[in-house]
Amino acid sequence: xxxxxxxxxxxxxxxxxxxxxxxDDLKKNGYRNIIVVDxxxxxxxxxxxxxxxxxxxxxxxxxxxxxxxxxxxDAGLNLGAEFIVHFDADGQMRVVDIKKLLTPLIAKKADVVxxxxxxxxxxxxxxxxxxxxxxxxxxxxFALYGxxxxxxxxxxxxxxxxxxxxxxxxxxRMEHAGEILGEIKKKKLRLVEVAVTILxxxxxxxxxxxxxxxxxxxxxxxxxxxxx
Amino acid sequence: MLQVYQxxxxxFALFALSRAILRxxxxxxxxxxxxxxxxxxxxxxxxxxxxxxxxxxxxYAGIGRGADLLVYASVLLLFYLMFRLYVKIxxxxxxxxxxxxxxxxxxxxxxx
Ligand SMILES: Nc1nc2c(ncn2[C@@H]2O[C@H](COP(=O)(O)OP(=O)(O)OP(=O)(O)O)[C@@H](O)[C@H]2O)c(=O)[nH]1
Ligand SMILES: [Mg+2]
Numbered sequence: 013x014x015x016x017x018x019x020x021x022x023x024x025x026x027x028x029x030x031x032x033x034x035x036d037d038l039k040k041n042g043y044r045n046i047i048v049v050d051x052x053x054x055x056x057x058x059x060x061x062x063x064x065x066x067x068x069x070x071x072x073x074x075x076x077x078x079x080x081x082x083x084x085x086d087a088g089l090n091l092g093a094e095f096i097v098h099f100d101a102d103g104q105m106r107v108v109d110i111k112k113l114l115t116p117l118i119a120k121k122a123d124v125v126x127x128x129x130x131x132x133x134x135x136x137x138x139x140x141x142x143x144x145x146x147x148x149x150x151x152x153x154f155a156l157y158g159x160x161x162x163x164x165x166x167x168x169x170x171x172x173x174x175x176x177x178x179x180x181x182x183x184x185r186m187e188h189a190g191e192i193l194g195e196i197k198k199k200k201l202r203l204v205e206v207a208v209t210i211l212x213x214x215x216x217x218x219x220x221x222x223x224x225x226x227x228x229x230x231x232x233x234x235x236x237x238x239x240x
Numbered sequence: 241m242l243q244v245y246q247x248x249x250x251x252f253a254l255f256a257l258s259r260a261i262l263r264x265x266x267x268x269x270x271x272x273x274x275x276x277x278x279x280x281x282x283x284x285x286x287x288x289x290x291x292x293x294x295x296x297x298x299x300y301a302g303i304g305r306g307a308d309l310l311v312y313a314s315v316l317l318l319f320y321l322m323f324r325l326y327v328k329i330x331x332x333x334x335x336x337x338x339x340x341x342x343x344x345x346x347x348x349x350x351x352x
Contacts, residue, residue: 049344069344079337083344184337235326 016118019045019093020110021084022066023077024101028055030215034099035064037107047087048101049080057101077167078188082181089176096176098169104216105168109208113170116204123175123201126161127168127208137212145223152230156237157194161205165189168208175201183236186221190233194240249288253281280317 020043024031031048038046048061052074061068069083081098088096095117097110109127116122129135129146146165153164167189171179179195181188196203212220260277263269269277287294287310294306303309 067348069348071340072343073336073340075337075340079341082337083341086341087345087348182334184333235330239327239330 017045017092017094018043018097018114019047019088019091019095020097020099021081021088022046022048022061022099022101023051023080023084024048024053024057024061025051025074025077025080026053026055026057026219027101028053028057028060030103031057031101032060032064034101034103034107035061035066038099039064041107041110043097043107043110045088045091045093047084049084051075051077051080076185076188078181078186078191079184081188085171085176085181089173093176094173096171096173098167098171100167102216102219104210104212104220106209106211109168109206110170112208113168113206116206117170117172121202122204123172124179124196124203125170126163126166126203126205127210128161128163128166128205129208129210130162131205131207135210135212138210139212139217139223141223142212145226148226148230152233153190153193156190156233157197159193159197159203161193163205164193166208168210175199182240183232185232186225186229187232187236191236191240194237246288249284253285253288257281 020038022031022034035046035048046064046066047069048058048066049069049071050058050061051071058068058070067087069087071080071083085096085098095114097113099105099110105127113125113127116125129138146163150161150164154160169192175196178199178201179192181191181195183191195201257278260269260274260281264271264274287306291306294310296306298304298306298309301309303312
């Protein structure tokens with residue numbers, strides 16, 4: 013599509029059941045440069061990804077989503093990516109939304125575009141506890157980084173090459189979402205939020221992030237902020 | 241009159257001090273760290289054998305009793321040490337991640 017070099021980076025941890033469909037969808041929509049970072053899964057995630065002809069990078073020790081994103085993003089840069097898409101392996105994100113996120117970037121109106129679960133389209137079947145914790149997350153991110161976003165914990169982002177080179181991810185685990193926002197602010201990158209639909213299924217809720225980890229996540233973001 | 245606790249603290253402080261000096265000799269800790277630990281344990285010794293000294297300090301700091309001052313200071317110190325430990329672990333974790341990333345790249349290169 014678009015003739016630009018778009019790389020999809022997918023952090024994956026034990027997603028053999030879900031990733032096949034995600035990779036199929038991506039290919040059907042014309043995305044051919046796909047990097048899957050298998051974070052020491054105990055299932056067949058890597059085998060499935062290879063079967064779908066994705067580039068598979070394997071972590072020999074589980075290092076977390078933030079670390080996997082860094083591994084994949086750096087690889088994309090090395091392979092000449094102009095745009096890098098952070099996409100989940102669990103099937104919650106819709107491939108059709110990638111185009112919407114790419115548009116402002118291709119028009120050179122932004123360096124980073126975030127998919128938001130709270131603009132217009134609703135996150136489908138999002139648990140109530142998740143809604144509350146994401147609202148609190150916004151406040152924490154505002155307090156720490158001075159960025160007021162509709163969805164501060166979105167893992168759906170598209171960044172251009174310049175942003176990928178400038179954003180330094182040091183947080184290995186889920187606090188990377190906040191850290192990336194801090195980097196965007198610090199490096200004066202232009203940020204736009206775009207509405208996306210995120211599907212919450214039994215599979216994704218069971219595998220996903222529980223609200224109960226929120227307080228620890230907030231504390232970790234605070235410490236990360238202090239250390240930088 | 242020596243109290244039992246004073247003897248225990250005395251032995252422990254000497255032990256901790258000797259450890260610090262040994263580790264400094266092996267350059268496993270820096271000079272600054274050696275001063276930090278020496279001062280800390282010497283301070284503990286002084287306060288153990290001259291308990292009234294803590295009352296003077298407490299008075300100076302505007303805290304009622306010497307014993308209270310000791311508790312406050314210990315809590316602060318523990319927080320500080322915990323934070324340092326956190327920083328150290330965080331650094332180690334980042335190093336592990338770097339290594340894991342390098343291995344991931346090398347293995348892909350090999351396959352080609
Ligand atoms: N590399 C790596 N990826 C992970 C790890 N944990 C989760 N992931 C991946 O990151 C993506 C999102 O993970 P989720 O746990 O669903 O987190 P989330 O989507 O932010 O949270 P929910 O809204 O609860 O779904 C998925 O593709 C997971 O496979 C991990 O430890 N390492
Ligand atoms: Mg998810």
